[in-house]
Amino acid sequence: MGDAVKARSPLRIGLVGAGQISGAYLRTLAALPDLPVTAIADLDESRASAVAATVPGARATTPKELYAAEDVDLVLNLTVPAAHADVAHAAIAAGKHVYGEKPLAATTTEARAVLAAADGAGVRVGCAPDTVLGTGVQSARAVLDAGQLGTPVAATAFMVSPGHELWHPAPEFYYRPGGGPLFDMGPYYLTALVTLLGPVRTVVGMASTSRPVRTVASGPRAGTAFPVEVATHVTGVLEHESGALTTLVMSFDVWAGVLPRIEVYGTDGSLSVPDPNGFDGPVRLFSAGTGHWEDVPVQGGYPGAGRGYGIADLARSLATGTPHRASGQLAYHVLEIMESLLTASDTGRSITVRSAGERPTAVPAPARPEAE
Known part of the structure; x- marks a missing residue:
């Protein structure tokens, strides 16, 4: 059909x-x-x-x-x-x-x-993720699109935690192929980075597995041990087609860290992006002209969004005959980036990302998924 x-x-x-x-x-x-x-x-x-x-x-x-x-x-x-x-x-x-x-x-x-x-x-x-359609990442994107950061030069992206077995009653699938910090949480960060800075063309990376066995910590199965089949700490550098370089750390091996979720650095300032696992949050801009950080007002995105807005955006796109934003093609590009990071770790080489990733169109503000 x-x-x-x-x-x-x-x-x-x-x-x-x-x-x-x-x-x-x-x-x-x-x-x-x-x-x-x-x-x-x-x-x-x-x-x-x-x-x-x-x-x-x-x-x-x-x-x-x-x-x-x-x-x-x-x-x-x-x-x-x-x-x-x-x-x-x-x-x-x-x-x-x-x-x-x-x-x-x-x-x-x-x-x-x-x-x-x-x-x-x-x-x-x-x-998924459709979190990038919320006001957090979309307002950050509006800053970039308006040229307020100058030319984007680099970015950092950090997601660190001690592991999902501390709270999830059946966490085994997080530690099997298709899981791990990179495949579980990486899509939020990488989709945000592609939305902000455009597709990725080359990656280098390293990965490790700190413990071969983990233990369910809560719920009726507390104390149950299970094997770890994936890398639990992944770090890499992504070269975007624009030339910007992103440093990425995804880990289930860190108890705590005082690290930015995502920051973007440009020739005219720096941009603090909220947690891409959420739809909103504070966006802050440091301008070389002012010399200090300022809060950025909402400039884009679906306000009050939640998981499922990607479906609403798809439905709107079907009605208008336009591309939907949380697309399979974007998800494929993100998946290839993640696979390439692990291949780079295994081979010690830089890996070319071959998919033609595309930066989805911005969500204007204010917007509702049924009528932009």
Whole structure:
């Protein structure tokens, strides 16, 4: 089915994967117009039933039945990373649009196949994170686009924590392929960096695994040990096509740090960007002309946004025939950057990022996803 068939209002959503993150999406979607959730599926049928009972108009079903359902136009894929590609293919084969949690797939090979299938079927693929559509990153972007920083020269991006096993009741998937600090949290930071500074063309990097085994710290499975299969500390340098250089640190091995989330440095000043895992937050500008930091007012982005605004943006784009911002192509570029960092670590070489990443269009302010 093509976009003309699917550019209908409302855009009916079937959710696959009723785990912890589903609550955040469901709260947002309930507050947005014309995005009804009609079906919820999970391998654990009792979990699907429990979540569906909280969503007016939604029913619990099996994944197979959800893909075939006539009242589902888009499949929201909230499964674990290892299942992202399989769920996407099943949805695409049924003629549905797909919007998934990050990463787009466990590997670029899988992701390329998903995008090719969607192109052949005439459906769209969207992918988290959509946090970059909020007022935080978009206001920072407005500063850059207005030339207030001069020419961007460099950036830093830091995400450090001691690991998700301290709070998550079933953290094993964070330490399997498709997880780790780079694949779990890296998409937030890398999507923000591409939104701010444009695509990446070359990377160098190193990575390490501090502990081969970790232990669940809370919940009914506290004390359960499990193996670590991925790098838990990744550091690298990204060369953007613009020539700007970003220093990146992603870690599950740091108890605490006083580090900026993202800062951008230009010929005329410095820019402090809020946590890209959120939608808003303070943006601060240091100008060489004034010699001090100043708060930047909201200059772009969807105000009050939450997880799911990427779907609303996709629905708007279907109606207007324009590209959606949280796209599969952008997610693919981010995935290739992450894979390239690990390849650089393994080989000791700089790696060329071959995908033609594209800086998505800015979200103006004030904006609502249904009518910019």
